[in-house]
Amino acid sequence: MLTNDLIQNRLTEKFGDRVYNFSAPYGMLTFDADNDINLKVLGFLKEDETLGFTYLNDLTAVHYPSQKGKELAVVYMLQNIHAGIRVRFKVFADIAKPDVFTATGLFETANWLEREAYDFFGVNFVGHPNLIRIMNVDEMDYHPLRKEYPLEERTRIDKDDEMFGRIAQ
Amino acid sequence: MNQKQNIQLPEGSLGKQTSTLNLGPTHPATHGVFQNILEMDGERIIDAVPTIGFIHRAFEKLAEHRAYYQITPLTDRLNYCSSPINNMGWHMTFEKLIGATLPKRVEYMRVIIMELSRIADHLVCNSVIGVDTGAFTGFIYVFEFRELIYEIFEEICGSRLTTNIGRIGGFERNFTDIVFQKLDHFLKTFPKAMEEFETLFNRNRIFMERTMGVGGIGAERALNYGFTGPNLRATGIDYDIRTAHPYSSYEDFDFSIPVGSTGDVYDRYLVRNEEIWQSVSIIKQAIEKIKNLDPTIFHADLPDYYLPEKEDVYNKMEALIYHFKIVMGETNIPTGEVYHSVEGGNGELGFYLISDGGRTPYRLHFRRPCFIYYQAYPEIVRGSMLSDAVVTMSSLNLIAGEIDA
Numbered sequence: 001m002l003t004n005d006l007i008q009n010r011l012t013e014k015f016g017d018r019v020y021n022f023s024a025p026y027g028m029l030t031f032d033a034d035n036d037i038n039l040k041v042l043g044f045l046k047e048d049e050t051l052g053f054t055y056l057n058d059l060t061a062v063h064y065p066s067q068k069g070k071e072l073a074v075v076y077m078l079q080n081i082h083a084g085i086r087v088r089f090k091v092f093a094d095i096a097k098p099d100v101f102t103a104t105g106l107f108e109t110a111n112w113l114e115r116e117a118y119d120f121f122g123v124n125f126v127g128h129p130n131l132i133r134i135m136n137v138d139e140m141d142y143h144p145l146r147k148e149y150p151l152e153e154r155t156r157i158d159k160d161d162e163m164f165g166r167i168a169q
Numbered sequence: 170m171n172q173k174q175n176i177q178l179p180e181g182s183l184g185k186q187t188s189t190l191n192l193g194p195t196h197p198a199t200h201g202v203f204q205n206i207l208e209m210d211g212e213r214i215i216d217a218v219p220t221i222g223f224i225h226r227a228f229e230k231l232a233e234h235r236a237y238y239q240i241t242p243l244t245d246r247l248n249y250c251s252s253p254i255n256n257m258g259w260h261m262t263f264e265k266l267i268g269a270t271l272p273k274r275v276e277y278m279r280v281i282i283m284e285l286s287r288i289a290d291h292l293v294c295n296s297v298i299g300v301d302t303g304a305f306t307g308f309i310y311v312f313e314f315r316e317l318i319y320e321i322f323e324e325i326c327g328s329r330l331t332t333n334i335g336r337i338g339g340f341e342r343n344f345t346d347i348v349f350q351k352l353d354h355f356l357k358t359f360p361k362a363m364e365e366f367e368t369l370f371n372r373n374r375i376f377m378e379r380t381m382g383v384g385g386i387g388a389e390r391a392l393n394y395g396f397t398g399p400n401l402r403a404t405g406i407d408y409d410i411r412t413a414h415p416y417s418s419y420e421d422f423d424f425s426i427p428v429g430s431t432g433d434v435y436d437r438y439l440v441r442n443e444e445i446w447q448s449v450s451i452i453k454q455a456i457e458k459i460k461n462l463d464p465t466i467f468h469a470d471l472p473d474y475y476l477p478e479k480e481d482v483y484n485k486m487e488a489l490i491y492h493f494k495i496v497m498g499e500t501n502i503p504t505g506e507v508y509h510s511v512e513g514g515n516g517e518l519g520f521y522l523i524s525d526g527g528r529t530p531y532r533l534h535f536r537r538p539c540f541i542y543y544q545a546y547p548e549i550v551r552g553s554m555l556s557d558a559v560v561t562m563s564s565l566n567l568i569a570g571e572i573d574a
Contacts, residue, residue, distance in 0.1 A: 026265060026507050055392055058508075058519060060534040075521070075534075077508065081392070081406065084413040088508065109395030112544045120229070135222040135573065144230060151234040 002050070002083045004029040010051060014044055019089075030088045038074070038091045039101045045078055045087065046106060053078035056107035057086060061117040063095075063146045071095035072123055076103070093123065102128040120145035187215055190555075194223050198559045200297060201569035205546070205558075212554050217547040221540075225573040232533040236498055237263055238337055238476060240533070245331035247537060248571040251290035251514035253282045253322065253334045258511035261416055262520040263337050263474075266507045271469045274462040275339040276418040277455045281352070282325070282334060283417070283511070284448040284455075288359075289318045290514030291399075291441040291448075294566040298438055299370060301560045302379040307369050314362055317355045324348050338475035339468025349456070356453060363449075367442060377435065384549050384561030385433035394545040397538050398516030399440045400565060404432035410512040421458070422451050434564040473500050498528030515539050515566040539565065540572045 004024050011019050011031070019041065021032040033041045045053040058077040065071060070092035077088045093100050102125040103110035114125045115134040122143035125131055133140065142149065193204040202223040208216040228243045235243070244255035257279050264271065292315050296308035319329040324347050326334040335341065370376045386396070388404040401408055407426045411419040427443035429436030468475055472491045481488035494500050504526045510519035516538025525531040542565065550558040 025505050028508060030506070056395060057517075058521060058534070058536045060521060062523060062532050077521070081408050081413075086508070088506075107395070108390075108393045108544065109541055112540065116540075133222075135225040144227065145233075149230075151230060 002052075002080060002085050004085075007051060007085075007087060010048065011041070011044070015041065028086050028088055030090075032090050032092070035091045035093055035100060038076070039103065039106070041089065042076060042078070042103055042106055052080045052082065053087060055079045055081050056103065056109040056113075059103070059110055059113040059117065061121040061123050061145075062090075063121055065147050067092070069094050072098050072121055074100050074117065074123055095122075098123045099126050100124070101126050102131075104128055119143070122146070186210070192555075192558070194220075198301065200563055201567065202573075203562070203567065203569060207555070207558070209555065214550050214553055214555060214558055217550055217558070219543060219546055221543070221569075221572050223573065224569055228535065228574045229533060232530055234529055236496075236528050237502070237530070238474075238495065240530070241335075242331065242333050244535075245333055246570050247535060247574065248290070248514055248518070248539075248568045249330055250293050250566075250568060251286035252330065252332045253286040254290075254511055254513050255518060256332060256334050257283055257417070258509065258513070258518050259520060260335055260337050261511065262507060262509040262522055264469075265509050266505060266522060266524055267471075267474060267503055269338065269469055269471055269474075271339065271417075272462075272466045273418060273421075274459060274464075274466045275468060277421075277459050277462070278340060278344060278467065279335070279417050280419065280422070281452050281455045281459075282322075284451045285318050285321060285355075287512075287514055288445050288448050289315045290566070291445050294515075294563065295370075295438055295441050296366070297563045298380065298434065298560060299376070301563045302376055304369070304373075304376065307366050310369075311362060311366055314355070314359050317351065317359070321348060321351045321355065324351060336468065336475055338471040341468075341476075343465070343467040352452070352456065356449065356456075360449065363442075363445060370438070371442075379557075379560060380435040380438060380564070381433060382431070383434045383553065383557045384564060385431050385436075386545060386549055387432060390545070390548070391432060391542075394548075395541040396516070396545070397542070398513065398566075399437055399444060400432075400516065400542060402426065403429035403436035403440045405430050410510050410517055414510065416509070416511060422454050424451050434560055437564045502526055502528070510536065513538060515568065515571075516542065535574055537571045537574060539567045540574070543567055543572055 007029055008022050018034045018037055019031050023030055045051050057079045060075050062073045072093045072095055073090045075090050077086060079086045100123055102114055112134060114128055117123045118131055119133040119135050120143055187208050187210050190207040190209050192207055193199045194202045204220040206218040207214050232240050232243055241256050241259055244259045245252040247255050292311045296311050299307040322332050323329050326332050388406050391401050391404045405428050407428050409426045424447045427440050429440050476495055477488035477492050482492045502524055504524050506523050508519060508521045510517045518538060519536030521534040522530055523532040550561055
């Protein structure tokens with residue numbers, strides 16, 4: 001029977017203190033891992049017999065401007081389809097050098113999801129076969145979902161939404 | 170006009186034995202804004218390069234600047250063939266974040282709405298497979314019943330396609346008697362039409378030969394590509410969010426998960442048809458269950474999050490205060506990260522919400538099923554005929570709005 005405790009034990013056995021911050025908000029086991037072992041963690045979760053997380057449920061990125069040196073997070077969510085259990089983990093990257101190894105070798109799912117994360121956040125997935133923009137035009141020279149970009153054009157004063165709490169961060 | 174025409178040919182294109190074909194983005198056979206650059210050897214496809222993003226509207230960025238109760242209209246425009254499921258999925262995600270439990274009647278009402286929209290979604294997809302194989306009749310015929318479903322939505326929330334149905338915590342108003350009459354009418358007339366629709370296609374020689382063995386994908390590849398929904402179940406894997414991660418009291422219902430075996434267009438078609446029958450049965454069960462519950466309950470008691478009725482806002486102090494707090498963003502929202510998924514019309518629609526306690530989400534990511542499985546399209550159509558590629562595309566139930574977000 002696969003439980004969150006079992007998964008956590010297997011992971012700490014294998015990776016020691018390179019996986020940390022375990023918690024289970026809303027029932028889903030979440031943790032952080034070192035940037036350079038993301039593929040090892042993914043591969044272990046996928047190929048270990050007791051774990052069997054063969055399904056990459058989701059992959060996305062998050063921008064935390066206040067965490068210096070760890071501004072960009074790449075979030076992986078995997079699922080063991082037979083047991084119906086999901087895990088989620090994050091790896092962090094420096095926004096000045098946002099290199100993260102690509103998961104396309106393990107999961108075909110990762111291909112477009114990583115392109116999306118690159119397009120929106122500028123995460124450089126090292127080894128990706130076709131890392132080009134997927135939603136926005138190729139000529140775009142910034143990554144729009146980073147927090148420094150406001151939603152509205154700054155020159156427009158008629159759309160000042162500060163009253164309603166929509167302040168650009 | 171005398172200017173010399175300077176045609177720049179790509180390198181190597183003069184001696185090339187194959188031809189390049191642009192299928193889309195505004196091709197009538199693609200049912201949406203899709204572009205596929207096909208490399209063709211005669212009528213056979215050697216390679217396909219899908220381009221997406223033509224109707225990208227930056228929903229994830231927009232969502233970071235909208236209060237929680239204002240995000241529902243964004244979800245409408247993802248899979249617009251079954252927007253109520255998206256709306257409910259978003260409400261449930263937020264309810265999961267705040268830890269709300271809903272009255273059973275509200276959950277059953279949601280089940281009715283979600284299953285109706287699943288029927289509408291599957292009807293469109295399956296009848297369009299018919300259109301692409303040359304049979305227009307079925308499409309025209311079942312659209313009458315999609316119309317009946319839309320009339321029910323209209324009666325509940327006032328709109329039809331992009332519904333914005335329900336609120337955080339329940340519905341904005343109760344189901345009226347007319348809703349139940351319309352439901353009754355739909356449940357009485359639809360099964361007969363569905364039977365005829367199945368008679369028209371299921372054992373139709375032309376339809377079978379056009380769809381069997383076309384656009385197939387194996388279970389292992391489908392999992393690797395992140396398939397969900399009917400497309401995954403057609404390969405033989407019984408993964409359905411409604412049973413794997415039950416939400417909205419689906420565990421109270423008795424229904425089965427149809428699976429296929431070969432994962433081709435015909436199997437997808439059959440799986441969807443059977444799901445329509447299962448949905449009809451779920452709706453009937455839900456109506457029976459609702460009859461025994463207090464008919465006045467249509468939302469949970471969540472004054473901090475559920476917008477009160479306008480009548481009360483004008484006449485009651487409490488309601489006015491809560492209305493002000495919700496609209497001005499004075500409510501305390503819990504911080505945390507939550508993922509919730511629902512079984513959408515074409516697969517697992519997930520919401521990954523990060524809240525930092527502010528009025529708007531810190532980050533909201535939509536896990537859009539057809540964005541994820543559309544990347545398998547080149548592999549599926551490689552080696553098939555051009556006409557099969559069109560049928561394959563419609564059988565995958567690709568919705569441009571959902572792919573591009």
